[in-house]
Each structure stands twice: as structure tokens, then as C-alpha cells.
Amino acid sequence: MPALFRLLCLLLGLLLGLLAPAGALRAQPAQLTPAQYQQDFDYFWTTVHENYCYFDKKQTDWARVRQLYAAQLSGINSRAQFVRLLENALNELYDNHANLSTNLPDSRRLLPSGTDVWAGFQQGRAVVVAVRAGFGAERVGVRPGMEIVAVDDVPIEKALRPLLGRSLKAVDEAAREVALNQALAGTHNAPRKLTVRTQHRRRDLYPDKPTAQLEHIRYAGLLASRQLGTLGYIRLHNSLGDNRLIAAFDSALNTLGATTGLILDLRETPGGGNTTVARALMGRFITREQPYQRHEQPAEERRFGVRRSWVELVAPRGATYSRPLVVLVGRWTSSMGEGITVGLESMQRATIVGSEMARLNGSILSFRLPNSSFGFNIPTERLYRVDGLPREQFVPAQHLISGSSGEGDAALEKAVQVLKGGGK
Structure with a gap:
């Protein structure tokens, strides 16, 4: 009987193993030495x-x-x-x-995708320069021009100190701005308290109450499109890394094919994307193959003394939309969104309206650690506009002070004005 019982247990274990979800019985990674x-x-x-x-x-x-x-x-x-x-x-x-490629519950949110307010130093003061439309900071009243006095009751200069690198030969303004915006973004697991000064008054604002929207970002779809009178409007929902956007964009653009001009809104594309989607979108606005950006890979020159650079091309694709085009950009236009922007301008195919973009450096490559279960991403290629301007230094020809003011959409109004011939 004991032998029969052991046999039944063995058969039951095998059956449960076959029914278990893939990977459920996989051993957890052993602690590294x-x-x-x-x-x-x-x-x-x-x-x-x-x-x-x-x-x-x-x-x-x-x-x-x-x-x-x-x-x-x-x-x-x-x-x-x-x-x-x-x-x-x-x-x-x-x-x-x-x-x-991983984080902890108390890790800092990534910039710019994990934040809803952007600030810089002006005459020694930390001043809000942009607010992400539709998120907590805008909802509780954070506006451009406000001075950031403290984060979580820590005076701003003190809040920056643990975020500044220990190896820096000097603390430059770029390091201070990154640290400032890391402080404003906060961590994944703690609601933020921002103390601001506006009109000579101090206010405490709580962007993550009653809910931390930045931890639960949801979009209604890959994009939204509509007509504004005789003009077309397409807004991308942080979808430049999703290949399904190609078909969705084609459908939207075809529907708007008879409009007298188009606004392509890239102000909510903070998560980057891929060049396949980018070239697919740009290809709908040109009639001949054209270059849209320059690449440079310094590692090869450092190692072998041989410079490596090349120009990437875009080919026409589908029915060309040949009417005037305006691209809207802002601080949450990043990486591939920035690439599309400088590409369309390089091809003399669009007027760019908005503020400075995210100014992310170059093109990243992903690497995986040999023992740990995660990897890391770093810029390995410099990217330039076709004429040699570093992508991160690009400023729109129709430059506007960053939003949101909470009172209308000045950038969209400017885009409409440009397309109707009232803006230069």
C-alpha cells in the first residue's frame, strides 16, 4: 500500500506539473555570489x-x-x-x-516620462517652465512661472544635494537641472508635496492626491484625430514604440486627406519609440527619398581612430499628404518624437511650433548584465539634424514659452494660425 500511495503521489505531481502555467515551477534565481x-x-x-x-x-x-x-x-x-x-x-x-531596465518601489521616476512638471534655474531660483497637460501637477494648480521653494518640506537646494553625482569634477548647470527635475518627479511609492511661491505667496500643492496618475498612465488609444474646421488634427498618445500605430496613423490620415492643412501633435510622446514607426509616419508626407538625421558612433573612433557616421533616409510610403503641416512639440516630446520633429524640418516638410523638447541625448543601446536579471540603456550614438545641429540643441522656429497655463492651448492656437496664413 505505501508503494501504491507513493506511485499515486508521483502521478499526481506529474499531472499538476503539466497543468501548471509555463514558468510557474521554474526555480527562482539563486542569490548571486x-x-x-x-x-x-x-x-x-x-x-x-x-x-x-x-x-x-x-x-x-x-x-x-x-x-x-x-x-x-x-x-x-x-x-x-x-x-x-x-x-x-x-x-x-x-x-x-x-x-x-528595472527599478525599486522607491526608485526615482524616469525623466521625462515619469514626471508632470519641468523646472529650470533662473537667476538662482528654481522656476517651473512647463506643466504636463492632463496630469496631477496641472490639476492641483502648478503653473509655469511659479518658483519651487521646497519638495516634501525639504528646501530645494538641500533636496538637490543627494541627487548630484559624487564623482563630478564640478557641478555644472546641466547637473543641477537634472537633479532639480528628479526631485520634482519624486519616487514611485511616495506622494509628492511641492511648495511653490507665486504672487508673493507660498502654497503647498499635492500632485499625487487623491491618486498618483504617473503610476497609472492610461490612454484612450494609440492616437486621437479630428477636424478643426478645414484643418486636420492628429495627437499621438505616447505610442511611437508600438508598430500598430502605423496602421492607426494611416487610417486617421486617410480620413483627413481632404483637409487644407494638418497639425501633428507630438507633445505627449515622452516614452521614445522606434525608427520603423518614425519613418513610416514621415514617409506619408514626402514624394521622394530624403535624409532625415545624421548618426555618429564615437566608440569606433576612440578604439580604432576611424570615424564612423552615416545619414538615415526616409522613403515615401502610401498616398502622400502634401498639404501644409505643423508639428506641435514640448518638454514631453522625447527621443523618437524629437527625431520625427527634426526630420520633418530637415526635409522642409513641416513648421515646428512649441517649446524646447526633452533634449534627450542620442540613440540608446541596451545591454544585459551577465549574472543579474536586468540590463541598462545608454546613448551610444550621437544624433544630428541633417545640417549637423545636435538634436538635443534643436529649438522650434515658432518658439513658444512652455505650457500648460491651464487656460486654453496657446500652442494649438498658434498652429491653427500658421496653417491659416496668419503666422510667420
Whole structure:
């Protein structure tokens, strides 16, 4: 009887194994050894050292980064601790286009996709320059021009200190601006309190109450489209990385084919995208193959002394929309959204209306650590407008002060004015 019972248990176990979801019985990753953490850190540091293409713009001493963070490895005994160590090491680059492929509950939100307010320093004061339409900061009354006095009751200068790299040879304005906006973005698990000064009064504002919208971003679809009188309007919903957008965009554009002009709104594209989708969209507005951006890969020149650069082309695709085109951009137009913008302008196919964009550096490449279960992304290619202007330095010809004011949509009104012939 015991033998029969053991046999029945064995058969039951096999049956349950067959019925279990794929991966459910897979063993959890074993805790890494100190040698494995060291190997992963060495791979991370060397990969950034050999491939990151913007060291010349930074005050970062990358050799010092190795000393500072390798010294902490002896105290690492969990995945969470190692993630935090690499987050801090990568933050030494103060580059919003460099990040890990994972995060912790108390990790800082990514810029610009994880924030709803953007600020810069003006005459020594931290001043709001843009507010993301439809999110918590706008809802509670944060507006451009307000001074940020404190974050979570910590005076702004003090709030910046832990976010500034420890390896910096000097703290430049770029590092201060990144740290400022990291402080404003907050962490994934803690509601923010922003103390602002406006009209000589201090106000406490709570962008994440009653709910943290930045943790639960939902869109009604890949895009929205409509007619504004005789004009067409298409707004992308952070979908430039979704290949399904190609068909959705084609359908919307075909429906608006008889309009006298088109507004392409890229102000909510903070998550980047891919060049397949970008070229597909741009291809609908041209009649011949044209270049839209220049690439440069410094790693090859550093290693072999041979410069590598090339121009990427866009080919016409489908029925051409040949009427005038205006592209709307802002601080939450990032990466591939920025590429489409400078591409359409380079091809003399669109008028660009709006403020400075996210100004993300270059094109990123993803790398995976040999032992840990996550990777990291860094810019490895510099990107330029066809005429050689670095993409991150682009400013729209129709430059407007960043929104949102909470009172109408000045950029959209300007776009309509341009298309109707009333704006230069």
C-alpha cells in the first residue's frame, strides 16, 4: 500500500506539473555570489566606459565612479541593494537617456516620462517652465512661472544635494537641472508635496492626491484625430514604440486627406519609440527619398581612430499628404518624437511650433548584465539634424514659452494660425 500511495503521489505531481502555467515551477534565481556581483559591476562600468558617447559634455570622472561604487560591493547581499548601487552609479552621468531596465518601489521616476512638471534655474531660483497637460501637477494648480521653494518640506537646494553625482569634477548647470527635475518627479511609492511661491505667496500643492496618475498612465488609444474646421488634427498618445500605430496613423490620415492643412501633435510622446514607426509616419508626407538625421558612433573612433557616421533616409510610403503641416512639440516630446520633429524640418516638410523638447541625448543601446536579471540603456550614438545641429540643441522656429497655463492651448492656437496664413 505505501508503494501504491507513493506511485499515486508521483502521478499526481506529474499531472499538476503539466497543468501548471509555463514558468510557474521554474526555480527562482539563486542569490548571486560576491564574485558575480563584482563581474556584473565590472561589465557595467567597462561597457559604459567604452560605449557612452557624451563624456565630453559631462563633468563626470568615470574612473572615480569605479572607485566609489566598487568599494560598496562588499556590502551588497541582495538584488535590491545592487539595483540601487547601479542606479546611483548611472546617475553620475546626469543623463535622462541613461537608465536601468528595472527599478525599486522607491526608485526615482524616469525623466521625462515619469514626471508632470519641468523646472529650470533662473537667476538662482528654481522656476517651473512647463506643466504636463492632463496630469496631477496641472490639476492641483502648478503653473509655469511659479518658483519651487521646497519638495516634501525639504528646501530645494538641500533636496538637490543627494541627487548630484559624487564623482563630478564640478557641478555644472546641466547637473543641477537634472537633479532639480528628479526631485520634482519624486519616487514611485511616495506622494509628492511641492511648495511653490507665486504672487508673493507660498502654497503647498499635492500632485499625487487623491491618486498618483504617473503610476497609472492610461490612454484612450494609440492616437486621437479630428477636424478643426478645414484643418486636420492628429495627437499621438505616447505610442511611437508600438508598430500598430502605423496602421492607426494611416487610417486617421486617410480620413483627413481632404483637409487644407494638418497639425501633428507630438507633445505627449515622452516614452521614445522606434525608427520603423518614425519613418513610416514621415514617409506619408514626402514624394521622394530624403535624409532625415545624421548618426555618429564615437566608440569606433576612440578604439580604432576611424570615424564612423552615416545619414538615415526616409522613403515615401502610401498616398502622400502634401498639404501644409505643423508639428506641435514640448518638454514631453522625447527621443523618437524629437527625431520625427527634426526630420520633418530637415526635409522642409513641416513648421515646428512649441517649446524646447526633452533634449534627450542620442540613440540608446541596451545591454544585459551577465549574472543579474536586468540590463541598462545608454546613448551610444550621437544624433544630428541633417545640417549637423545636435538634436538635443534643436529649438522650434515658432518658439513658444512652455505650457500648460491651464487656460486654453496657446500652442494649438498658434498652429491653427500658421496653417491659416496668419503666422510667420
